[in-house]
Amino acid sequence: MTTFSDSLFKKLWLTVTVTILITVFYSFFLSYLFYEKLYVDIVEQSLLEEGFRLASDYQGGPLSEDMKQQVEWYNEKSESEVFLVSNPKELSACLPYAIDYQTLIGQDERQQLLKGEPVIKSGFEERFGRKILAVAIPLLDHSRLEGIIYLYVPLAKISELTVDFSILWLIGGVLFIVIGAFLGFKMLHRLTRPLAAMKQAAEKVSDGDYSARVDIQSNDEIGELAKAFNHMSESVQKEDEKKREFLADVSHELRTPISYIKGYSEALEAGIIKDPEERNKYLKLINRESGRIVKIVEDLLDLSRLDAEEYKLVKSPFSLAQLIEDFLLKYGPAMREKNISLSLNLDPDIIINGDEGRLEQILQNIIDNSIRYTEKDGMISIRLYKHLYGCAVEIQDTGTGIPAEDIAKLTNRFYRVNKARSRSDGGTGLGLAIVDKLVKLHDGRMEITSELGKGTTIHLYFPVIE
Secondary structure, three states, X not given: OOOHHHOHHHHHHHHHXXXXXXHHHHHHHHHHHHHHHHHHHHHHHHHHHHHHHHHOOOOOOOOOHHHHHHXXXXXXXXXXXXXXXXXXXXXXXXXXXXXXXXXXXXXXXXXXHHOOOOEEEEEEEOOOOEEEEEEEEEEEEOOEEEEEXXXXXXXXXXXXXXXXXXXXXXXXXXXXXXXXXXXXXHHHHHHHHHHHHHHHHHHHHHOOOOOOOOOOOOOOHHHHXXXXXXXXXXXXXXXXXXXXXXHHHHHHHHHHHHHHHHHHHHHHHHOOOOOHHHHHHHHHHHHHHHHHHHHHHHHHHHHHHHHOOOOOOOXXXXXXXXXXXXXXXXXXXXXXXXXXXXXXXXXOOOEEEEOHHHHHHHHHHHHHHHHHHOOOOOEEEEXXXXXXXXXXXXXXXXXXXXXXXXXXXXXXXXOOOOHHHHHHOOOOOOHHHHHHHHHHHOOOEEEEEEEOOXXXXXEEEEOOOO
């Protein structure tokens, strides 16, 4: 039995929960990424704009006292620290943290300033305990560097930026995880419940309980799977019932002739029957019943091969009318014995592509039934004519007829309208089942019509060779 530790439900639920956790942690990661990309870039752009605005007041020549006072006044009002120096070396005295001006303004940076381009620097400063972002804006007079406007600001930590909502962020994240895990649990429980039901039903089916069904609660893929399982279970149940019925029918069919053979042979062996004529009678009965067993076994083998699609037809073109005429010759004695007249109306031009041996087997099963159920002085008529399907073989008798409710069941195995009479005259109840399958193998179809007391008509339709 599957436990929760290795169940699909647990695997799916853990997958959803882990996905939620990854989403939350990924959002924190993105917040740090956006901090660097957005906050630092915004601060840098702000410093550059401040520096360029101050530099726009420079009119050339040596730095004037008015401009220095103006920068000092701006420094007091601005959130950033702003210095105006004539030489980079003066920065060491102005900045409240240690700095090597050659590191700050090296040869490459100096060339950059002489081109009128700002220099941007950043680095961690232990005194502030945070990262410092600084920009240097050149003041040029005819390609001569007269001064530098230096602006810097300590960058705030992300924890400082989010101090107002960090607790709410944490609470919201925890609630998101809890609610997501709970909803995922409920949703997955609902989704996997039909799977668990199908597992239980499959176990019942494997134990032989084919009545197990799954309650369908949705129209999605799982619902479709449940419908397919129910259909499969129903089909297996029907096949099992057919198999049981088939085995019961086979046992019943064989029991009667076997019991006769056993009883007659025991009587002969015990010497109970002294009269030679009686002995011959018993021997004929044993031979008849053994022949019936052979016929049942042969029919069962034929049906088995037909069901397994192992029945291979050897097709060739031939005249169907000629085959019917030649085949009927062997039924002359049987018809004369019951004084049954035969009427033939066959189109000789009809050519079909079929297996002659299997066509004779079809005719044999039908003609046997017609003779068997037609009383003395009756009539059997056979017509062969062209039809929209190709051609039609019509076999009509004046026999006892079949009730309307039984016609659809005639191709079922071992089905008999009058079981007692069928057994008495040797029928197996398998003939029409074989006929139906053989006709279909020839790409044809069979129709049966009948009326009680008036007779039965069987139509066989086959494609023809034009």
